[in-house]
Amino acid sequence: MSVSKDISPPALIVETGALHPINHMKDSIMNLLISFGFEIVDGPEIETEEFNFDMLNIKKSHPARQMHDTFYVEKKSNLLRTHTSPVQIRGMLERKPPLAFISGGKVYRKDDDATHLPMFHQVEGIYVDENVSFAQLKDLIYKIIYSLFGKDIELRFRPSYFPFTEPSAEVDILSREGKWLEILGCGLVNPIVLKNCNIDPNKYSGLAFGLGIERIAMLKHGVTDIRDFYKSNLDFLRQFK
Amino acid sequence: MKIAYSHLVKHIKENPSIEMISDKLFQLGHEHETHDGIFDMEFTPNRGDCLSIKGLLRDLAVFYSVDLSQDIYSENLDQLLLNFENLSENICTHISFLKIEIENIPKEYTGSLNSYFSDLCLNKNNFYTDVSNYLSYETGQPTHCYDSEKVKGKIVLHEIDGDEEFETLLGKKIMLTGNNAVFSLDNNVISLAGVMGGKSTSCTSDTKTAIIECAYFQPEAVIGKSVKYDIHSDSSHKFERGVDPLCQENVLRRFIKIVSEHANIKDVSMISYKYKKNLVHRIPVDVNKISKIIGAHINKQDYLKYLLKLGFHVEEDFIEVPSFRSDIYTHNDLAEEVARVIGYDNILKSEINIPCNQTPFDNNIENKLRYFLLDHGFYEVINSPFVKHDLANSIKVDNPLDTNRQFLRTNIYNSLVDNLLYNEKRQKDSIKLFEISDIYSSSDGIHKKRILSIIASGKVGLNYRDFSKNIDKEYLARIFQEILPNYSLDFNELPRDLLNTKIKNKIISLEIAIDNLPIDLSYKEKSRPPHKYNQYNPISEKPSSYKDLSFSINDYSKATKLQDLLLNYENDIIKHVYVFDYFFNEKKEEIKIGFRFIFQSKKTTLTAGEIDVVYNEVVEKSLSIKGLSIPGLQSN
Numbered sequence: 001m002s003v004s005k006d007i008s009p010p011a012l013i014v015e016t017g018a019l020h021p022i023n024h025m026k027d028s029i030m031n032l033l034i035s036f037g038f039e040i041v042d043g044p045e046i047e048t049e050e051f052n053f054d055m056l057n058i059k060k061s062h063p064a065r066q067m068h069d070t071f072y073v074e075k076k077s078n079l080l081r082t083h084t085s086p087v088q089i090r091g092m093l094e095r096k097p098p099l100a101f102i103s104g105g106k107v108y109r110k111d112d113d114a115t116h117l118p119m120f121h122q123v124e125g126i127y128v129d130e131n132v133s134f135a136q137l138k139d140l141i142y143k144i145i146y147s148l149f150g151k152d153i154e155l156r157f158r159p160s161y162f163p164f165t166e167p168s169a170e171v172d173i174l175s176r177e178g179k180w181l182e183i184l185g186c187g188l189v190n191p192i193v194l195k196n197c198n199i200d201p202n203k204y205s206g207l208a209f210g211l212g213i214e215r216i217a218m219l220k221h222g223v224t225d226i227r228d229f230y231k232s233n234l235d236f237l238r239q240f241k
Numbered sequence: 242m243k244i245a246y247s248h249l250v251k252h253i254k255e256n257p258s259i260e261m262i263s264d265k266l267f268q269l270g271h272e273h274e275t276h277d278g279i280f281d282m283e284f285t286p287n288r289g290d291c292l293s294i295k296g297l298l299r300d301l302a303v304f305y306s307v308d309l310s311q312d313i314y315s316e317n318l319d320q321l322l323l324n325f326e327n328l329s330e331n332i333c334t335h336i337s338f339l340k341i342e343i344e345n346i347p348k349e350y351t352g353s354l355n356s357y358f359s360d361l362c363l364n365k366n367n368f369y370t371d372v373s374n375y376l377s378y379e380t381g382q383p384t385h386c387y388d389s390e391k392v393k394g395k396i397v398l399h400e401i402d403g404d405e406e407f408e409t410l411l412g413k414k415i416m417l418t419g420n421n422a423v424f425s426l427d428n429n430v431i432s433l434a435g436v437m438g439g440k441s442t443s444c445t446s447d448t449k450t451a452i453i454e455c456a457y458f459q460p461e462a463v464i465g466k467s468v469k470y471d472i473h474s475d476s477s478h479k480f481e482r483g484v485d486p487l488c489q490e491n492v493l494r495r496f497i498k499i500v501s502e503h504a505n506i507k508d509v510s511m512i513s514y515k516y517k518k519n520l521v522h523r524i525p526v527d528v529n530k531i532s533k534i535i536g537a538h539i540n541k542q543d544y545l546k547y548l549l550k551l552g553f554h555v556e557e558d559f560i561e562v563p564s565f566r567s568d569i570y571t572h573n574d575l576a577e578e579v580a581r582v583i584g585y586d587n588i589l590k591s592e593i594n595i596p597c598n599q600t601p602f603d604n605n606i607e608n609k610l611r612y613f614l615l616d617h618g619f620y621e622v623i624n625s626p627f628v629k630h631d632l633a634n635s636i637k638v639d640n641p642l643d644t645n646r647q648f649l650r651t652n653i654y655n656s657l658v659d660n661l662l663y664n665e666k667r668q669k670d671s672i673k674l675f676e677i678s679d680i681y682s683s684s685d686g687i688h689k690k691r692i693l694s695i696i697a698s699g700k701v702g703l704n705y706r707d708f709s710k711n712i713d714k715e716y717l718a719r720i721f722q723e724i725l726p727n728y729s730l731d732f733n734e735l736p737r738d739l740l741n742t743k744i745k746n747k748i749i750s751l752e753i754a755i756d757n758l759p760i761d762l763s764y765k766e767k768s769r770p771p772h773k774y775n776q777y778n779p780i781s782e783k784p785s786s787y788k789d790l791s792f793s794i795n796d797y798s799k800a801t802k803l804q805d806l807l808l809n810y811e812n813d814i815i816k817h818v819y820v821f822d823y824f825f826n827e828k829k830e831e832i833k834i835g836f837r838f839i840f841q842s843k844k845t846t847l848t849a850g851e852i853d854v855v856y857n858e859v860v861e862k863s864l865s866i867k868g869l870s871i872p873g874l875q876s877n
Contacts, residue, residue: 010804010820010834013704016768017614017673020621024770037595045679046636046687061461062286068468072639073649074683080638100595106626106678112642119625127595133536134580135591142590157585159270159577161285167534167577169585188534191571205534220774228777232622232660234669235780241771 018241022121022229025217026104029123032147036140038102038125043087045106046078051086055196056164071108071118080108084124085164088208091126092197097204098129104213117226121213126189128199128206134167134188137207141171141186144209148216149173156180165208166190181219184211244280244378245360248294248353254306265304268584271297279361287568289460289482293381296565303550303582311379314497314509321510323452328399330516332422332462333434336398337489337513339496340389342450343368343504353379354499369444369451372499374475381565382455382484382492383476385432389450391442394427398434405430410443415470422462424454435463435480437472450508455493457486485565487519523559524575534576535583536591547582548575606758607677610693612766613724618702619673619695624656626678634682651682653694654750658735661696665744668785668839671700673712677755694752698744705823705835713747721751724764785816785841788856794832796868803866807836812855816841 019027030040052058053065071080087103095101104123112118127140138157145155154174162168165187172180186209191201199206214226221240223229228236246259257265263275271291272283282297290296298307321340327333346368350358357375358365365371369386377383405417407430417423422434432438435458444451458480467477490513497509528541545555554561562569569575580588611621627646631637634651641647650656653676664672675695682688701707701716710716714732721730735748790807794800808818815838822835838859840852860871 009823009825010705010800012706013819014702014707015618015671015704016616017619018621019611019615019770020623022623023621027770044689046681046689059461061459061464066465066468068465068640071641073636074639074687076639078687098596110640110642117625118627118642118646127593131533133591134534134576135536135588136593138585138588139590139593143593158267158272159285159581159585161270161287166571166573167580188573188576191573221777223777230623230625232624232663232674233667233780234620234664234672235667236777237620237622239775239777241768241775 016241018237020229020237021217021221021223021240022213024240025220026121026123026213029144029148029211029213029216030102030104032144033102033123033125036143038100038127041087041091041101041103042105043081043084043090043103045081045108046073047081047086048078051089052079052081052083055089055193056085057190057192057196058163062163069110071110082109083107083210084122085208085210088124088126089193089197092128092194092199097199097206098127100127100129101125115226117214117230119230120226122210123213124208124210126206126208128189128194128204130204132188132205132207134207137169137186137188137209140207141184141209144211145171145173145183148220155183160185160187162187164190164193175219183215183219184209186210242282242284242292243361244282244294244297245356246275246278246280247360248356249280249297249301252294252298252308253301254308257305262301265301266297269300269303269581271300284482286482289479289484289567290381290565292479292482293377294379296381299552299565302552303547311495312498313491313494314501315494318494319510321512323512324395325512325514326395326397327514327516328397329422329434329462332400332459333398333456334459334517335486335489335513335515336454336456337493337511339453339455339493339511340450340509341453341497341500341506342389342508343500344449344507345504346446346449347503350503352502354503367444367446367448368503369448369453369500372496373453375499376492376496377475377479380488380492380495381479382488383435383479384453384455384492384496385438385476386444386448387431387438387442387452387454388444388448389452390448392426392431392452396431397425399423399425401425401430407433408440409433409437409472410440411437411472412440413472415472417470421466422458433466433470433472434458436466436470436477437474453493453496455489455496457484457489483567486517487564489513519564521564522562522570523556524562524569524572526555526558526560527572530572531576531579534573535580535588537583537588539579544579547579551578551582606760606762607691607693607755609724609762609764609766610755610758611675611677612768613764614673614675614695615768616766617673617720618671619675619697622657622660622674622676623678624650624653624660624676626650626680628655634684634688636681636683636687649681651680652752653678653680653692654696654735654752657694657696657750658740658748661698661748662740662742665698665742668787669699670746671703671712673697691755692752693755694750696748696750698746698748703819703821703837705820708821711746712749714749717749717751724762725758728759779843781816781841781843783842783844783846785839786847786852787837787839788852789821789835789837790856790859790863791822791833791835791872792863792869793872794834794869795830797832799866799868800832800834803834803863803869806862806866807859810859812858814840814842814847814851814855 084103091101102125107122156172157169160168160170168187171184173183189206189208194201274281284291354375373384373386400422402420408414423430424432431442460483463480467473528544532539552563626649628648628650629645631648632651635648677693697712701710733750817839821837824833
């Protein structure tokens with residue numbers, strides 16, 4: 001019997017790690033938006049009521065400001081930002097139009113059940129220039145959704161309400177199962193918000209949009225329970241590389 | 242809010258199908274589901290005016306010929322002599338009271354009142370309350386009914402500040418705290434304004450004479466009360482979103498009309514109070530502005546036609562906003578009205594070109610660190626910032642979800658220790674985790690730090706080179722030399738004494754402030770983010786166990802064949818296979834190779850017998866390869 005003398009050792013399989021799927025999704029979306037011309041602006045997670053609500057035209061009476069919806073800290077002197085929109089306010093105050101920037105990160109709301117977590121992630125973007133229109137907003141949103149879900153995806157715009165945009169819209173995509181799924185909120189920046197940021201609303205207009213990262217990651221990866229993202233289970237994390 | 246299709250369609254001349262109305266409602270931005278002829282509506286919070294049959298019809302009027310007229314009691318009414326004082330005119334700008342007495346209490350209802358209860362399968366209460374509930378459904382304006390016999394004395398609307406007991410008409414006893422707008426009778430609270438009336442003055446099935454209160458409350462006075470006291474009511478839902486401040490008299494006349502259709506009215510009188518002048522909000526007609534906002538040419542005639550159909554008035558080149566549309570202030574608001582009528586999906590896209598930004602995003606220090614750690618087998622995690630215990634300078638959450646989450650963490654490694662123990666409980670023997678996050682502390686103001694934290698324990702790697710090496714400070718110091726040479730890093734070995742675990746592996750951690758790192762960090766990463774989005778395969782929470790299988794091989798060619806067989810072995814309960822041992826004995830000209838099999842079921846906790854069946858099958862198939870032997874079997 002002939003015996004092989006090739007003694008090359010087995011392939012050395014060295015395990016590499018993985019980015020957290022939420023951070024990976026956030027980075028992917030931010031890189032996509034950078035390719036459209038946006039720059040990144042960062043802001044703090046602990047915010048003031050002024051930046052989180054007042055400047056965004058969210059009235060004192062708005063339900064979101066209640067203690068049952070927003071986490072307040074340090075004897076109500078500050079709060080955990082409920083959206084990344086205050087970064088847009090800070091960005092607009094620091095810059096002059098035309099401006100186009102995005103912000104992404106953690107946001108906090110006082111929810112905790114099977115479909116909502118007290119901490120989740122958003123990416124928001126804003127573009128302010130002369131003659132920015134709803135028709136242009138639609139073009140941008142189509143580009144974002146097509147990039148994320150492919151050009152065969154069917155989407156629809158629905159009128160909605162956000163105090164900081166007017167007109168406001170929510171955008172749904174049609175799932176393979178034939179169900180419409182809400183994917184992002186958007187609109188033209190409310191002139192009151194522009195004015196709050198010392199931008200002349202008679203000269204400039206703007207568009208803004210925001211995406212919930214968990215929602216998109218769940219759709220893209222087929223994760224059905226949002227809580228799975230935050231158990232730090234290695235069997236879960238290993239699947240995203 | 243549930244609205245019956247039949248209640249809507251009877252006012253629409255074109256008699257559209259439920260599907261046609263559903264499509265139009267979606268186009269207008271009124272989300273809903275339909276079940277058995279009922280629209281289950283979800284309105285955006287700015288559209289309080291739509292929370293009724295009348296409100297929805299006003300919006301649908303832009304598409305259909307809608308009959309918005311209502312039968313009301315149109316005779317002159319005596320003025321009600323009521324001992325009432327409003328000490329809170331700022332929050333209640335309009336209020337009307339109706340006193341009505343009937344001869345007999347109706348046993349059955351007819352017409353719209355009857356359809357309301359039968360079509361929506363609602364329980365009846367008492368006659369006056371039933372009419373009140375129906376009217377709220379029909380007109381959007383809540384009313385509250387007091388039993389006239391129980392209201393002898395002076396009614397005062399005022400704001401109280403402090404603790405006050407109150408029993409709702411549903412019999413729930415609550416303690417009013419803080420500032421509340423209430424109606425009082427002889428210093429006793431008889432109604433929490435805009436939310437719910439009290440038991441002491443409520444109507445019953447015997448009530449023949451009632452006082453009906455119909456008011457406009459500022460949303461700010463009502464918001465949050467129903468949640469605070471856990472007394473959700475249709476009234477609070479509507480007042481929070483804003484009702485029409487000018488409809489109260491008309492609604493009470495409609496009340497009389499409905500009562501008159503069911504009983505003989507013996508006596509009726511009404512009084513109205515207005516504390517604020519009715520100011521009409523006017524916006525100049527500027528169709529070019531509307532076209533610019535939408536990004537499409539809008540014809541002026543069409544523009545005005547849409548608004549007129551929606552209930553707006555046009556007067557001398559100004560658009561007058563109707564009193565029920567408290568959400569309309571600017572041209573952008575009007576543009577949204579036009580866009581809704583056209584249909585958002587019917588507005589054509591217009592090419593957008595944003596002035597280009599070329600700043601690369603993924604090349605910063607943070608990303609270099611992340612990919613460096615990925616290359617060394619670390620997994621990124623994200624943890625909640627809420628923790629139970631405060632440390633020095635922790636920030637306290639004023640309204641935490643529970644006492645276990647009342648502070649913000651001031652370090653990350655405690656979260657990583659929890660992650661480590663969680664994975665150890667799931668039989669993971671090589672755990673390397675990291676997290677990058679902002680942490681906040683309070684000391685003369687709020688301070689933010691961007692932190693990288695890592696934790697590692699167990700085997701260096703699950704392969705024959707690293708299996709026998711355990712993670713320690715030296716291992717981590719050695720790999721960090723690659724990215725931070727000459728940089729002093731303070732690795733910690735965390736004691737296991739307080740961790741409630743029998744595992745003895747060293748736990749090594751490192752926490753560093755990213756802002757303190759050199760900005761010219763140099764590292765050429767090997768890992769890249771995945772290009773596709775893997776479909777998640779649900780993980781098992783059942784315990785896993787392992788069995789090892791070691792072979793002696795003299796015919797080296799069989800080693801590859803064996804690896805091909807075992808590393809790709811497919812079975813429902815084999816979760817993972819890897820080579821944990823490899824040795825070439827030159828003297829004996831023999832290869833020793835060891836495989837570790839991890840067994841886990843998605844459905845059950847595996848028994849030793851179930852594992853043995855599969856294990857023996859593996860052994861059998863392995864031994865069918867000639868030229869190798871199994872010196873011994875090892876198991877856990």
